[in-house]
Amino acid sequence: MRLINRHPGRLSGRALAAAPFIAMVALYLIASAVRHAANPADKLLPGISQMAAAMNIMAFTQDMATGDYLMLTDTLASLQRLLEGLAISVGISFVIGISVGMIPYLRRLFVPFISAFSMVPPLAILPILFIIAGIGEAAKVTLIVIGTAPFIARDLIMRVEEMPKAQLIKVQTLGASSWQIGLRVVVPQMLPRLIDSLRLSLGPAWIYLISAEAIAAQDGLGYRIFLVRRYFAMDIIIPYVIWITLLAFLFDFGLRRLQRLVFPWFAEAKAQ
């Protein structure tokens, strides 16, 4: 049988999916063991027990100076920035995406500008944000907005333009006004696509968040990683990276489930 026609079974499929994860962990543990055999105090590739000890201090022990659980404080601070940024970004870009996608005059007015604006590297204007908005929360949230909103808006504009023209003609023959078309036909069909767009924006949003925290912050996951970097504290950095990855994965997973739950028609309509 040809290779392209062979499919793994249920069990072997799961084994295949797990294999790269197991391989990576195994590879790391071997390398760590080798280094520790040569130097028991090695900090570069900490073993599981070292990381567990570090996490015990970061996550489950009150900080002596502040009385906080640092990892919790960091996580909450980062999530707040991320969610605020994404909420503002989604709000702005949804309104722009729908209206610009639907209305030819707005398209002429905004599409070239949005295309140009989205080429500005957000990190390059981070200093400007720090100068204008100060090094507080506003600058970090703004960075996430500037980094993700143009992408989501452009994506939505294109999705609206991609809608079958027949549908728009049809709804006009049913007597709908522009407003009604937006409200009853375009918006409901764009909401699940907004979730897709948001999922794709999560990666960049984390990049901007961590970059902003690395440069100027008093707490946050990115701040912590870059702080402890000075002490080569790989035993903290690695669990933090895994934690951030897990959070990002959960967001993505949650959005996917939400999409399937709230817009049951979407997957089937897309398949047609």
Added chain:
Amino acid sequence: MSTIEIKDVWQIYNGRVVLEKLNLNIEEGSFVSIVGPSGCGKTTLLRMLMSEEIPSKGRITLDGAPLSREPTQERGVVFQRYSVFPHLTVLGNVLLPLELKESRWLGKLLGPRRYDAKAEARQMLEHVGLHGAREQYPAQLSGGMQQRLALAQALMAKPRVLLLDEPFSALDPGTRADIHVLTKRLWEETHMTIVMVTHDISEAFRLGTRVIVLERPTPDNPAKGARITHDIPVRPRAKDKKGAA
């Protein structure tokens, strides 16, 4: 009396004449089938009737008044595909025209008005044989059911004229025969004027009261557009009468 009058209509794209000096009067309550080889401009003609395209020259009137430059409620339409809304259930699709009419800002009915509208929508679904599928989404329906739904939805807006753009071309023969019967029945009940474009000649004769043939006399000459080469009145056949009853 003529519902639609097409007077000296030309359609020219970048120097290529598609339709040339078209003249056609469509009688109130008639069922006009337009046939012709692909690329002859029959869809162009239908698009002009729904104001998706504006003629380069000439004029089209509906009940004596020039056609609006955008699609309106007077002219309902069923396309071959994408005629119903994928995000609404079958019931939601049929409810939509009522909601658009009665709720200007929300586009959605609530409370007792919704209840009444739902009853009306259900009646229509029963009429076209989709009552059992009312909670399903269009993607879950077969092609034939989707087109039934498209017809039902278009009729809910009570158009003066119904424009059909190869509505049954994608269906298998059995389904097509069923939906022909339904279409004929709906036409007889509503006394609506219907213009249908099709490439299926037997369908054109089975449904139409009049068959118009569009053809380009010289297909390779871009300066010569399509014109009406045949205009055939169709007498209803006894067999179809029975099928429609």
